[in-house]
Amino acid sequence: MGENSKTSGENGEKLTKEFFELIGWKGAVKGVSVKCCNSEHECKTHGNDYVYIYDNFLHENRTDVVFVSCKNSKDGYPKATKSLQNLFKKHLNELEKIADCSKFDHDIDKMVHNQEVRKNKNYIGLLIWTHGNSESLHKDIKTELKNIQLNLTSKIPLYFVDMSRFSFIVDALTHLQYENASDEYNFYYPKLGDIISSEDKRYGKKLPIELLVSDLIPIRIEKGENISLHLYANQDFSEENLKKLCSLALDFAGDWVQNISIKFRTYHPANDIQIKDSVLMTFNNNVNIDVSSFNKNSLNLLEKK
Structure with a gap:
């Protein structure tokens, strides 16, 4: 079970790496660990699968700092709607905690200022959730997720890319x-x-x-x-x-x-x-x-x- 989970995670990171090449997100930093700064998180560290910093020309004077969490379900998403919703909430809550603490991390702040960033810095969380079921690559799961209660408290915007959009x-x-x-x-x-x-x-x-x-x-x-x-x-x-x-x-x-x-x-x-x-x-x-x-x-x- 542990080996399958490891392989699935590695596949997710590999898919995301190649995906970033396609969309021009070259130079994303892989495997960035940060200290937890919130006692309610019940953990000492958080792990960004990737951190990517770029100037967003859709906005005036804005640099985006993106905290990326990659998830991969080896055999496809859960078939039961409730199971799908629960797993999505788990992944998104994890991303929220990662983004909250990463925003205030000294090493990430240093990483940001090593670049020529623009006047406005915008911190973002991005969940990329892929899977390995070739028969449902284009199945849109948004309709099954739209009515769930997320209970998010972060002010950092969170974005989601599922296998269909991917x-x-x-x-x-x-x-x-x-x-x-x-x-x-x-x-x-x-x-x-x-x-x-x-x-x-x-x-x-x-x-x-x-x-x-x-x-x-x-x-x-x-x-x-x-x-x-x-x-x-x-x-x-x-x-x-x-x-x-x-x-x-x-x-x-x-x-x-x-x-x-x-x-x-x-x-x-x-x-x-x-x-x-x-x-x-x-x-x-x-x-x-x-x-x-x-x-x-x-x-x-x-x-x-």
Whole structure:
């Protein structure tokens, strides 16, 4: 039992390490132990699986300090909803304690100040909970978790990436790299409300925490003189979803965009083409918009121009 638990934990850390490479979180520090500074925690130390520090260009003058806890369930998540909820609460409560004490740890503070951090430091807890059941990689468990009582007391925001979101991001970015192997690409940082300083670049190699937990990944691709915007959506194709994403893409796009590509989880090039063409006709603009799926199969040959 102990050996299986160790192997499962090592698999979780390995998955997270490779995941960080994909999303640009290179240089995350592994295995950071901190002293407990809260007598109610009933332990002397806490262990961060990873600590990652980066400038978040979705916000003006902000550096994020992320305390990461990796969990991995070897055979999949518990099938019973109550068991799933209880295990999730256990993992999240553990992360809350780790983040609470890590924020005040001297060694982590030293680690932060060794970098050129921005004016505002934002401390974050991130739970990445993966599993090894290949038949349920895309099962969304959020509906089973949304009504539970967490009883969290920390003021530090906690974020959660389950296997479904993990798989979406891996599938999308693997597809991106395959389709654009010779082109320069960056994550695009959309201007949302009053965030993003005019002095900041609107694109870069690191996926910010807000986009990490989003169902939409915006990508800026340069191919010679041509610059395009690609939106990877964790959604199935539908008329309503396409309308929303077209509006959003055009809102994101400035004068720099000549082409927009919207990638759905599912899209049938033969069965869905009439709906697609009908929607695209309603958007009178000078930007070319194409629609496809990032889950490749032989039907994708129908998308060839």
